[in-house]
Amino acid sequence: MRLPTTIERLYLDFDGFFASVEQQADKNLRGRPVGVVPFTGTVRTCVIACSREAKAMGCSNVMTVEEAKRLCPDIVLVPQKPDLYRRAHNALLAEIESVIPIDAVKSIDELTCRLDEHQRSDPQALAAKIKATLSEHVGPFITCSIGFAANRQLAKIAGKQDKPNGVTIWHPYLMPDPLFKVELEDIPGVGTNLKRRLNAMGIVDVQGLYRMEPKHMRKVWGNVTGERLWYALHGYDIQAPETNRGMFGHGRVLPPESRSLAKAYEIARLLLVKAARRLRRAGYYCSGMWVWLSIKDGTWQRSLTMPMVHDDAAILDALRSVWMQAVKSLPKHTKIFRVGVTLTNITPASERQMDLLLNDDGERKRWEAVTKATDALNSRFGKTIISVGPWQPPEGGHVGGKIAFTRIPSAEDFM
Numbered sequence: 270m271r272l273p274t275t276i277e278r279l280y281l282d283f284d285g286f287f288a289s290v291e292q293q294a295d296k297n298l299r300g301r302p303v304g305v306v307p308f309t310g311t312v313r314t315c316v317i318a319c320s321r322e323a324k325a326m327g328c329s330n331v332m333t334v335e336e337a338k339r340l341c342p343d344i345v346l347v348p349q350k351p352d353l354y355r356r357a358h359n360a361l362l363a364e365i366e367s368v369i370p371i372d373a374v375k376s377i378d379e380l381t382c383r384l385d386e387h388q389r390s391d392p393q394a395l396a397a398k399i400k401a402t403l404s405e406h407v408g409p410f411i412t413c414s415i416g417f418a419a420n421r422q423l424a425k426i427a428g429k430q431d432k433p434n435g436v437t438i439w440h441p442y443l444m445p446d447p448l449f450k451v452e453l454e455d456i457p458g459v460g461t462n463l464k465r466r467l468n469a470m471g472i473v474d475v476q477g478l479y480r481m482e483p484k485h486m487r488k489v490w491g492n493v494t495g496e497r498l499w500y501a502l503h504g505y506d507i508q509a510p511e512t513n514r515g516m517f518g519h520g521r522v523l524p525p526e527s528r529s530l531a532k533a534y535e536i537a538r539l540l541l542v543k544a545a546r547r548l549r550r551a552g553y554y555c556s557g558m559w560v561w562l563s564i565k566d567g568t569w570q571r572s573l574t575m576p577m578v579h580d581d582a583a584i585l586d587a588l589r590s591v592w593m594q595a596v597k598s599l600p601k602h603t604k605i606f607r608v609g610v611t612l613t614n615i616t617p618a619s620e621r622q623m624d625l626l627l628n629d630d631g632e633r634k635r636w637e638a639v640t641k642a643t644d645a646l647n648s649r650f651g652k653t654i655i656s657v658g659p660w661q662p663p664e665g666g667h668v669g670g671k672i673a674f675t676r677i678p679s680a681e682d683f684m
């Protein structure tokens with residue numbers, strides 16, 4: 270097992286996610302104590318998420334409505350809107366992807382990334398960039414807290430130490446002292462039952478937990494999870510291979526001459542082909558696509574389900590059909606300021622199955638062979654010499670006007 274000597278992981282957790290999305294979406298809720306409930310019209314339910322204003326009054330998640338109203342009589346109860354949260358999740362992840370590739374999406378409001386050499390050297394700058402990008406392109410009312418550490422588990426715990434809107438950096442040379450300030454029940458995997466058992470054994474704090482033997486922790490937990498937690502707390506890299514990588518996406522602000530629907534389409538195609546190349550290089554397939562366009566009055570977005578694919582032909586087909594919807598539903602002279610495309614529902618190549626219902630084995634395999642040959646040629650020449658359809662980067666080459674956000678590109682992104 271490897272013991273990293275520097276920070277290798279980022280863990281990002283949105284603050285009071287559902288409630289802050291509600292506040293972002295509805296300006297009447299801003300600055301007010303908000304409690305999201307499964308449905309309105311009854312007090313016999315729980316607040317599933319509360320805003321920071323409600324938290325300041327003592328409310329917490331999964332508190333009964335009665336209790337929350339007692340603590341905070343002014344609380345505004347809003348029924349949950351799963352579709353809004355899902356769309357916010359997609360928008361936020363796509364923005365983060367424009368700064369740093371997402372390694373794994375852990376839940377609707379938590380994700381983790383690996384840090385490259387450059388990002389490790391300045392985590393504060395990276396966190397600031399992520400926060401600024403989210404604030405500028407999604408909105409300032411949805412904030413996040415970010416933790417950096419040697420491994421994902423420590424980064425997650427670190428991220429919880431300075432909420433809301435915080436950044437916590439646990440360099441290995443600082444450890445384990447900051448960990449000892451954490452409450453035992455705030456260690457992921459230590460639930461009420463385990464805490465009781467640990468207490469009964471005389472282990473009442475994280476320091477006590479840290480000093481246990483790994484085999485002993487395995488015994489207390491009753492499985493290997495306990496032992497893995499020991500290694501995680503001690504800063505080892507115990508990552509199981511990730512299978513639930515989030516998405517591959519690209520977005521960009523359009524130069525003034527490319528803001529028509531037709532011109533934006535050409536750029537969306539280029540961005541999508543680049544995202545698909547990254548998807549293939551990482552060894553994945555996808556079965557979802559998400560396209561968003563910033564227009565004058567907000568955002569137009571659509572998602573689309575595809576068979577499990579990774580070849581350019583299939584992905585470009587999907588884009589074409591999304592674009593036809595855009596052309597149908599938007600006024601003819603709509604100006605598009607920014608376009609983003611994201612490949613979602615990612616599956617490792619090893620787990621992929623052909624879609625039997627679609628019976629597209631033969632054709633899919635031919636397109637995949639074409640794509641493979643194209644990738645090989647482009648990679649050999651270090652630029653795009655073959656593509657499915659036209660390849661016309663916008664004026665100014667790769668840049669094409671102001672890019673309000675960037676990701677750390679790899680050489681292939683410039684092809």
Ligand SMILES: [Mg+2]
Nearest residue numbers: 282283285378
């Ligand atoms: Mg959260």
